[in-house]
Amino acid sequence: MAVAWEEQRASRIIERHRGTEGALLPMLHDLQDEFGHVPDAALPMLAQALNLSRAEVHGVVTFYHDFRREPAGRHVLKLCRAEACQSVGADALHDRLLQRLGLDWGATTPDDRLTVEATYCLGLCACGPAALMDGRVVGRLDDEGLDDLVREAR
Amino acid sequence: MARIYVPRDAAALAVGAEKVVAAIQAEARRRSLAVEIVRTGSRGLFWLETMIEVATPSGRIAYGPVKAADVPSLFDAGLLIGAAHPLRVGLPDDIPFLKRQTRLTFARCGIVDPLSLDDYRAHGGYRGLQRALSLGGPAIIDEVTRSGLRGRGGAGFPTGIKWKTVADTPADRKYIVCNADEGDSGTFADRMIMEGDPFVLIEGMTIAGIAVGATKGYIYIRSEYPDSIKVMRRAIEIARDDGALGPDINGSGHDFDLEVRVGAGAYVCGEETALLESLEGKRGVVRAKPPLPAHKGLFGRPTVINNLISLASVPIVMSEGAQAYADLGLGRSRGTMPIQLAGNIRHGGLFEAAFGLTLGEIVDDIGGGTITGRAVRAVQCGGPLGAYFPRALFHTPYDYEAFAAADGLIGHGGIVVFDDSVDMARQARFAMEFCAIESCGKCTPCRIGSTRGAEVLDKVMAGERREANVALVEDLCNTMKFGSLCALGGFTPYPVLSAIRHFPEDFGRAPLGAAAE
Numbered sequence: 001m002a003v004a005w006e007e008q009r010a011s012r013i014i015e016r017h018r019g020t021e022g023a024l025l026p027m028l029h030d031l032q033d034e035f036g037h038v039p040d041a042a043l044p045m046l047a048q049a050l051n052l053s054r055a056e057v058h059g060v061v062t063f064y065h066d067f068r069r070e071p072a073g074r075h076v077l078k079l080c081r082a083e084a085c086q087s088v089g090a091d092a093l094h095d096r097l098l099q100r101l102g103l104d105w106g107a108t109t110p111d112d113r114l115t116v117e118a119t120y121c122l123g124l125c126a127c128g129p130a131a132l133m134d135g136r137v138v139g140r141l142d143d144e145g146l147d148d149l150v151r152e153a154r
Numbered sequence: 155m156a157r158i159y160v161p162r163d164a165a166a167l168a169v170g171a172e173k174v175v176a177a178i179q180a181e182a183r184r185r186s187l188a189v190e191i192v193r194t195g196s197r198g199l200f201w202l203e204t205m206i207e208v209a210t211p212s213g214r215i216a217y218g219p220v221k222a223a224d225v226p227s228l229f230d231a232g233l234l235i236g237a238a239h240p241l242r243v244g245l246p247d248d249i250p251f252l253k254r255q256t257r258l259t260f261a262r263c264g265i266v267d268p269l270s271l272d273d274y275r276a277h278g279g280y281r282g283l284q285r286a287l288s289l290g291g292p293a294i295i296d297e298v299t300r301s302g303l304r305g306r307g308g309a310g311f312p313t314g315i316k317w318k319t320v321a322d323t324p325a326d327r328k329y330i331v332c333n334a335d336e337g338d339s340g341t342f343a344d345r346m347i348m349e350g351d352p353f354v355l356i357e358g359m360t361i362a363g364i365a366v367g368a369t370k371g372y373i374y375i376r377s378e379y380p381d382s383i384k385v386m387r388r389a390i391e392i393a394r395d396d397g398a399l400g401p402d403i404n405g406s407g408h409d410f411d412l413e414v415r416v417g418a419g420a421y422v423c424g425e426e427t428a429l430l431e432s433l434e435g436k437r438g439v440v441r442a443k444p445p446l447p448a449h450k451g452l453f454g455r456p457t458v459i460n461n462l463i464s465l466a467s468v469p470i471v472m473s474e475g476a477q478a479y480a481d482l483g484l485g486r487s488r489g490t491m492p493i494q495l496a497g498n499i500r501h502g503g504l505f506e507a508a509f510g511l512t513l514g515e516i517v518d519d520i521g522g523g524t525i526t527g528r529a530v531r532a533v534q535c536g537g538p539l540g541a542y543f544p545r546a547l548f549h550t551p552y553d554y555e556a557f558a559a560a561d562g563l564i565g566h567g568g569i570v571v572f573d574d575s576v577d578m579a580r581q582a583r584f585a586m587e588f589c590a591i592e593s594c595g596k597c598t599p600c601r602i603g604s605t606r607g608a609e610v611l612d613k614v615m616a617g618e619r620r621e622a623n624v625a626l627v628e629d630l631c632n633t634m635k636f637g638s639l640c641a642l643g644g645f646t647p648y649p650v651l652s653a654i655r656h657f658p659e660d661f662g663r664a665p666l667g668a669a670a671e
Contacts, residue, residue: 083581084339086581126342126496
């Protein structure tokens with residue numbers, strides 16, 4: 001569970017990786033694991049620790065799809081939109097789910113319980129349509145299966 | 155005590171393996187039976203997952219696909235002695251899908267406990283390293299070169315030559331980097347090794363380190379593989395505790411250690427130079443070559459960067475000898491390739507075989523056609539940057555050169571099957587859209603071309619000046635193919651142009667005549 005921003009915690013995370021080769025990505029991952037996103041306040045701290053400009057750190061954070069600038073909903077459902085899942089009807093399945101939830105890709109339900117995101121391949125290409133629910137793999141999804149996941153979140 | 159093997163591969167977890175384990179435990183308790191559950195990787199027969207196996211005097215007997223609800227009836231039937239049941243599939247090695255394979259790289263996958271070094275050693279593990287240690291650097295490289303092993307990531311560059319370049323480049327330190335950023339849709343071979351036989355990768359990278367004089371290695375795993383990350387990290391700890399990694403590995407006088415690094419959702423980081431940038435903590439932007447990574451790679455040092463399957467194939471090459479490996483295959487494609495059957499296919503999974511089967515044999519005979527029961531219309535080979543093949547090209551032999559000659563690529567070995575409901579214009583548009591989403595932005599043909607390509611294909615799909623717009627897409631593809639820095643922009647034209655060429659009716663052109671191809 002993500003915790004609220006605390007500068008002390010962030011310093012400890014950054015400190016843990018000091019001296020590591022190419023430390024920025026491991027730091028960003030751990031910050032996001034801790035706080036649920038990469039808070040803006042962490043950027044100058046990272047820049048100072050790694051002797052980078054804030055622009056360079058900003059550039060890295062914004063380059064990678066995984067890093068969030070804002071917190072997500074309490075649960076995150078990542079749906080695979082790549083070809084192998086397309087071939088077993090994922091597109092239509094996703095459209096129906098987003099319509100039922102009244103959401104667009106990347107959006108969060110008004111009660112902040114669920115964020116639905118696109119991902120491109122989970123390596124479950126012979127058991128699609130596939131998804132990751134809070135890091136847990138789910139395969140052979142249909143409408144009922146997706147609804148079960150949504151109910152789990154709400 | 156009865157022993158039951160249950161996979162912990164993500165493909166099994168995704169269809170309820172944990173629930174099956176819980177049900178077996180509950181059922182055994184209820185019946186006061188002692189049952190030991192051993193978690194393994196997957197055999198790669200995904201239509202049978204969750205496939206459980208019970209140890210019997212006549213060998214392991216498999217049952218699948220098992221759901222938690224099937225467990226009571228399996229016990230009733232006599233699961234623990236391998237008795238008959240509608241889900242019983244018998245000895246795994248007798249299943250035609252497995253029987254037809256030549257499992258070298260995947261020899262242990264699905265059989266051993268992935269986190270038991272004893273199991274690994276009992277099944278032939280570390281024999282390759284032992285022989286490598288007796289040979290020494292130059293002879294190891296010579297052996298890998300003579301085996302004919304080529305990069306299994308897609309480019310097909312000879313592995314031994316890459317290693318020799320690094321070995322011959324003097325430096326204060328060198329690196330071994332494993333590219334486990336397996337982003338191609340339709341592929342899961344790297345994932346299966348990491349979750350099913352992680353020590354084979356550790357052994358392969360250790361051999362590479364000794365061969366070129368590197369003492370540090372990184373495994374760059376995509377964040378979309380949370381289970382692989384966990385297993386791989388644990389396997390490294392176990393190897394370190396055993397002395398198989400770290401200083402003076404198992405008393406050999408060689409130091410070698412490994413670290414897992416996690417990607418962050420950028421497909422382009424599967425491109426080797428972008429991966430190196432990402433490992434350095436930067437944006438995953440492609441580097442211009444030269445310099446080659448073998449000369450100036452990670453942190454400017456000579457670096458062996460290989461696909462996971464290439465590295466995981468090295469132990470078997472070393473233990474069995476170069477000739478045994480090179481004896482398999484076709485033309486300049488030597489050894490075996492883990493073919494990954496995916497998408498709308500009845501028998502999806504991992505099929506490791508010597509190069510040379512035809513595409514039709516793979517899709518129709520081995521894969522059994524589509525899961526929907528409709529006709530196969532197109533198969534995309536080699537991931538999102540690979541060409542779509544029509545049935546008319548099903549005679550193409552599966553090897554690097556034959557696929558290149560058919561304007562395609564085998565890539566990392568993925569094959570995604572589509573039935574006759576597929577709209578190829580939509581697939582072509584997706585290829586452009588995907589390139590636009592994932593472009594690193596460094597070169598213009600890829601960054602701008604992909605967005606313009608998607609826009610023009612939208613017009614084609616809307617029926618707007620179709621012929622002129624299709625011609626425009628073809629022209630744009632030409633620019634992207636020859637003007638892009640890396641394979642993302644350079645190969646996106648493969649799916650687009652193959653869709654237009656083989657399925658012209660989906661783009662408003664006349665269908666190919668019966669005489670064509």
